Amino acid sequence: MTGPRGADVTRHVVVDTDAGIDDACALLYLAGHPGVEITAVTSVAGNRPERDVARNIGCVTRLLGLAPPVARGAAGPLPGAPSVPRGTHGTDGLGAPLARHGLPRPMPAVSGESAAELIVRLARDRPGELDLLALGPLTNLALALRTDPALFTKYRSVVVMGGSGPYDLPGDRLARDSNIARDPAAARAVATAPRADLVMLGVDVTATAVLQPEGIAALDAAGTPVARFAAAILGAYLRLGDGTGRRGGVPLHDPLAAGILLDPSLATGTALGPVAVLPDGPLWRARLMRARDGRPAPFPHEPAPDTRVVTAVDTARFLRGFLTALTGGATAPGDASGATT
Incomplete structure (x- = not known):
């Protein structure tokens, strides 16, 4: 079996x-790496309703010339979840630039299995071989754990884009922890499940991996269909950021999670310990029950096995690699990334 470049x-x-x-850009980033196979893609409601999500998967995989198994997943969170705004991904979840670029959003051919069923079956059939990358609310993973509580021990690694890092003093100003807030019960099930290797990359870190407008321009200048598509949707993300078009850059939350999965050395800091899902006003966050200086959190919390929580990353190296993966090396990424750290 071969990867995208043989x-x-x-x-x-x-x-x-x-x-x-940013989920779409994570798929483009994975596909741009030699030796990486996107084995399957599953949909979950989050940034947009699940039907839109499935159509966006179809759009991206068609652009890439890939046809991985696609399974449709949860249309909503487990009972009791708060209402969380959809965020800044436009009316279709991809910033709505697709009609201008002549790109269809077909509903892909889908598996007869649900997302949870496919996640469970693949782990059972190929234990220790696959990596699981969770880029949305964790509903599908929680449902899969109901079928197989030992699910995560069968994946080579599980990387979750979510959480808010180590526990700190009240009053921390952090980006909204949307993937956790949209389904806190599912996040709690994931945090407490047995695992071989569970990595959590939170918004405290992903918000530092910001691609500046120069990086988006470099993608557009590369001229390939993948790079121009990425430039179009990231440009829309930039404009949607605060409604004024003056946002300084776009955080690459999900591509960074994909980067950590492929190259754990991108993480320049990690901490090991239990993760708890805690209320944060009307919403929820997942926090490592350790302070940044290593002290345990000063309050009781639900017991959980250790999670490896990323606390710092080499953002400049990641951003260079992101541009290289999406352009096939057609840019001078050291000059064009516009990295901020």
Whole structure:
């Protein structure tokens, strides 16, 4: 079996996604790496309703010339979840630039299995071989754990884009922890499940991986269909950021999670310990029950196995790699990334 550029496949990735703009860029980034196979993609409601998510998966995989198994997943969170705004991904979840670029959003051919069923079956059939990358609310993973409580022990690794990092003093100003807030019960099920290797990359870190307008311009200048598509949706993300078009850059939340899965050395800081899902006003956050200085959190919390929580990343190296993966090396990424750290 070969990867996108003919190299031997060394990573087989199952992607669970709510297919917003940065989710789409994570799929493009994975596909741009030699030796990486996107083994399956599953949809979950989040950035947009699940039907839109499935259509966006179809749009991106068609653009890439890939046809991985696609399974449709949860149309909503587990009972009791708060209402969380959809965020800044436009009316279709991809910033709505597709009609201008002549790109269809077909409903892909889908598996007869649900997302949870496919996630469970793949782990059972190929234990220790696959990596699971969760880019949206964790509803599908929680449902899969109901069928197989040992699910995460069968994946080579599980990487979750969500959480808010180590516990700190009240009053921390952090980006909204949307993937956790949209289904806190599912996040709690994931945080407490047995695992071989569970990595959590939170908004405290992903918000630092910001692609500046110069980076978006470099993608557009590369001229390939993938790079121009990425430039179009990231440009829409930039304009949608605060409604004024003056936002400084776009955070690459989900591509960074994909980057950590493929190259754990991008993480320049990690902490190990239990993760708890805690109220944060009307919403919820997932926090490592350790302070940044290593002290345990000063309050009781639900017991959980250790999660490896990323606390810092080499953002400049990641952003260079992101541009290279999406352009096939057609840019000078050291000059064009516009990295901020």
